[in-house]
Amino acid sequence: MIVAGTTQTGLRHAYSRSFLLLRSCDKRDQGLYTSFLPSSNQRAFCSTPLLLASKGRFLRRQRVLHNGGFLSYKEKGLPLAQKGEKIPVLCLHRKGDAQGAAQDEAAKQHALRPHLGNLPRRGVIGKSRYAVRLRKEIAQAARDMSRGPVLLFGEPGLEKDDFAALIFSGSPDSSKDFVRLDCSCLGRSAVELFGRTNKRGVLYWLGDGTLLLENVHHAHPDFLKNLVELVRSGNYLPAANTRLEDWAQPEDGLNAEPVQHSSARIILTAEGRVPALDQLVTIIKVPPLxxxxxxxxxxxxxxxxxxxxxxxxxxxxxxxxxxxxxxxxxxxxxxxxxxxxxxxxxxxxxxxxxxxxxxxLWDTTKQGHDPFRLDLLKAYPPLRTFLRSDIWPKEINFRFTAYAFAIGVCLLLFGPQDREHNVVLTVFWAYWWPVIFLMYPFLGRVWCAICPFMIYGELVQRWRLSRGAQLLKWPRETAEAWGPWFLFAMFAGILLWEDVWHLSTHAALSGGLLILITSGAVICSAIFERRLWCRYLCPIGGMNGLFAKMSMTEVRARQGVCSATCQTYHCYKGGPAEPPEGLKTSGCPLHSHPAQLVDNKDCTLCMDCLKACPHTSVQFNLRAPGVDLWTTHKPAVSEVALMFMLLGGVYLHRAPNLLSQFGFDPILIDSKPIHIAVAAGLLSLPGVISYCVDALNRLYHHTQRTLAPAPFLHLAYGYLPLVWSATLAHYLPLLLVEGGTLLPVTAATVGFRDSGLPIAVADPSVVGLLQGAVLAGGMGLSLALTRKLGKRHWSMLWPQCATIFAFSAELWALFIQDVF
Structure with a gap:
């Protein structure tokens, strides 16, 4: 292109209201190309009069302010351009200089490249009325031929910048430049956007492209004022606010206003409405998810x-x-x-x-610091060493439990058939049942980590895998839907079997029960991977998972560490050793990730996750007992049904006393059909009573049009401490009386009867006192938990509280009447 040097003749044409500016790249080029301007007929060169300058300066060194063709000068009181009037600017370079045009383009690319916006990653996904409306509004903004400014506002994480890119890509300006800037980073003067005296800003180089300004709600107030004017008229002030004397020499009669104009289209994003811009922009609200x-x-x-x-x-x-x-x-x-x-x-x-x-799917709520949780692994390092060793639970299971269980089942099947002469039968009913209920508040489902049923299942899995078998994946949806009801039905059958056929006093029948549960574990392990039986189908596992929610300990992992640091997820999927601390494991046997656990239901405390984690993310916490019940746990109908059935099982064990209370002859249940019918009724009675009381309470609030209590499914877990204490109180006499005869019963099992070995039997009054204390404690905890779950005043929860008290009173009468 051609550069016209500055001449007196060219300067005279500056008196016109409309003119063409010819800028020289170098002052020394003056006069080199004046021959290209006919001195006698300068208008023949261009229909627009000419303003000749050198590097943006007149001969008298007065500054020329220009931006994409806009000038705002006055000379001798005569305006060269009205405010808002656009005047074309032509930049000419030395004849034969190929670098001149490229330099401006390179400067433009250098200025815009750090801020270039991306193309939209995706459209508006969804079929809801909110998504349909948002698509319509974006399409209208994109087709707006007036190129009016747009404000997209909504909560964080809604990808408003992507929707802004949709507006740009769908508009006729899609072939032009698209830049984005964050208002929270621009500061007070926004030099990067507006430029200053000796530096051109993004707006200058952008021309008539599209500008995306993000986080307008974080903009500095001074910058916001300039932004409002830019949105209103396209005018803006540069960052440097110098005096007018620096822009024009008084003796020359030139007075320059530091105002620039931009023809860029502006799109704004914010987390809320910006009152100063409400009347100036098209507002699009992005709905939250x-x-x-x-x-x-x-x-x-x-x-x-x-x-x-x-x-x-x-x-x-x-x-x-x-x-x-x-x-x-x-x-x-x-x-x-x-x-x-x-x-x-x-x-x-x-x-x-x-x-x-x-x-x-991890819980989306962020884990915060809980002052009521103590990581026992950090507080007691030897505990961490023990739990990461092979002793827990591998060596315990395969070097002791597997053999002890096999011997015990053989003694049940082929040894003496009563509790007075069979030590395994005594251990099973007088020790195992009460001890496991004593462990629930402290260690939750820890029994499942050393359970003998699944040991044989794992042995079968190893054998199958060694022969090249491919184990099936879990049928998740089917297991989730029908597994809990299967274990509920199986537990109901066990309770009926126990009471009607006196399972607890017949060793062979008790051995058959153990073989039945072990067979289920073995069959599932031979077909499916990991522990499908333990998680979904085992009746003992279902009971353990229910009461584990009351535990004061938990295994969890820090979500921040897991999501930011871990890429292998060996604690969940299993895998080889991973430095610095990760050990080789086969993954969680119940397919649970410690960072996404919402309660203790699906954690057996096997500590495979602790062994696999190389980032010390896994924690073994001491916490408030049962805190999951009113924070993160998910209620389930099958779980509530199992809980009430266990409470009914306590009444079933005392069926003769219960019948006597209501005037029936206990001999009535000597008939097995009648006994089965009575047993089925007692198992379902607590649940039916509790539900009916809640339904009547809701009906009352509905008729009175008052606030209803919490849903029954959520509120029903308030009975859980009472169910636990009632079951423990039932088994306490077995532990404190029959449990003390362990030595002579052991001798009798191997043929040494009347051995004279010592016994330790508690006095009946002591047993009754402990039963009453356990019942009273369970009732108090149930009342407190009901209040915590209900989140209402006692006056709204009194029906369930009265039911808890009635259940406790009846249990007290059944347990204590023979003692006091």
Missing amino acids: RVRPSDIPDLTAYFLKQYCLEHRSQPIVPTSDALRTLETSPFPGNIKELQAVLERAAGNVQDDETQLTADV
Whole structure:
């Protein structure tokens, strides 16, 4: 291109209201190309009069302010351009200089490259009315030929910048530049955006492109004033506010206003409305994810598909239970949090799995510091060493429990058949049952870590795998839907069997019960991987998981460490040793990740996660007993039904006394059909009574149009401490009386009767006192837990509290009437 040097003739044409500016790149080029301007007919060169300058300066060194063709000068009181009037500017360079044009383009690219916006990653996903409305508003903003400013506002994590990119890409300006800046980082003067005297800002180089300003709600007040003017008129003040004398020499009669103009389209994003801009922009509200849960399945499918494409893995499909979990989650981080949760969950899925289950979906609520939790592994380092060793529980299981259990079952089947002469029968009924209930408040489901039933299941799994067998994946949805009801029915059968056929006094029948449960574990282990039986089908495991929620200890992991540091998830999936501390494991036997546990139901304290973790994220915490019940646990109908059936089982064990109270002859239940009918009625009676009381209470509040109490399914867990204490009180006489005869019974088992070995039997009054104390404690805890779960005043919870008191009073009468 051509550069016209500065001449007196060219300066005279500055008196025109409309002119063409010819800028020289170098002052020494003056006069070199004046021959290109005909001195006699300068208008023949261009229909617009000419203003000749050298590097933006007149001959008298007065500054020329320009920006994309706008000038705001006055000379001798005559305006060169009206305010807002656009005047074309032509930059000409030395003839034959190929670098001149490239220099401006390079300067533009250098200024804009750090701020160039990305193309939209995705559209508006979903079919809800919120998604449909948002798509419509974005399309209207994109088709706006007036290129009016737009404000997108909504909560964090909604990807408002992506929707802004959608507006840009759908507009006629999509071939132009698109830059983005964060208002929270621009500061007070926003030099990077507006420029200053000796530096051109982004707005200058952007021209008529599109500008995205994010986080406007964090903008400095001074910057916001300039931004409002920019949105209103396209004018803005540069960062440097110098005096007018620095812009124009008084003797030349030139007076320059430091105002610049931009023709860029402006798109803004914020977390809320900006009152100063409300009347100037088109407002689009981006709805949060929690108000459109029907869009979550579509978003889930999209994110999982993208993850599988990126990692070149087979498609992953969420189960219905996983979708329900996602749809009921609050997601304070909205779409970004959902994406992070799904990507982390997909990373937990094993390579040969195609389903994403709720077990790998971490709780979306952030874990905070709880002053009432103490990490016992840090407080007592020897405990950590023990739990990470092979002693717990591997050597205990395979060097002791496996052999002891086999010997015990043989003694039950082929030894003496009564409790007075069979030590295994005494240990099973007088020790195992009360001891396991004593462990629940302290160690939860720890029995499952050393359970003999699953030991033989693991042996069968090892044998099958050694022969090249491929174990099946868990049928998650079927197991979640029908597994709890299977174990409920099986436990009901065991209680009927125990009471009607006097299981506790016949060694062979007790041995048959142990073989039955072991057979279920072995069959499931031979077909499916890990411990499907323990998690879904075992009746003892179901009871353990229920009462483990009251435990004062827990195994958890720090979500921040797991999500930011861990990439292998060996604690969940299993894998080789991982330095610095990770040991080789086969993964959690119940398919649970310690960072996503919401209660103790699915944790057996086997500590495989502690052994596998290389980042010391796993914690063994001391906490407030039962804290999960009013914070994170998920109530289930099958679990509540099992709880009330266990309470009915306590009444069933005292059926003769109960019949006598109501005037019936205990001989009535000598008939097995009648006994079965009475047993079935007693097992269901506590649940029926509790539900009816709650229903009547709700009906009353409905008729009175007052606030109803919490849902029964949630409130019913208030009975849990009473069920635990009632069952423990039932087994206390066996522990304190028959348990003290262990030595002579052991001698009698091997043929030494009347051995004269010492016994330790508690006095009946002591037993009765302990039973009463346990019952009173359980009743008090149930009342307190009901209050905690209900979150209402006592006056609204009195029906359930009265029912708890009635159950406790009846149990007191059954247990204590023979003592006092």
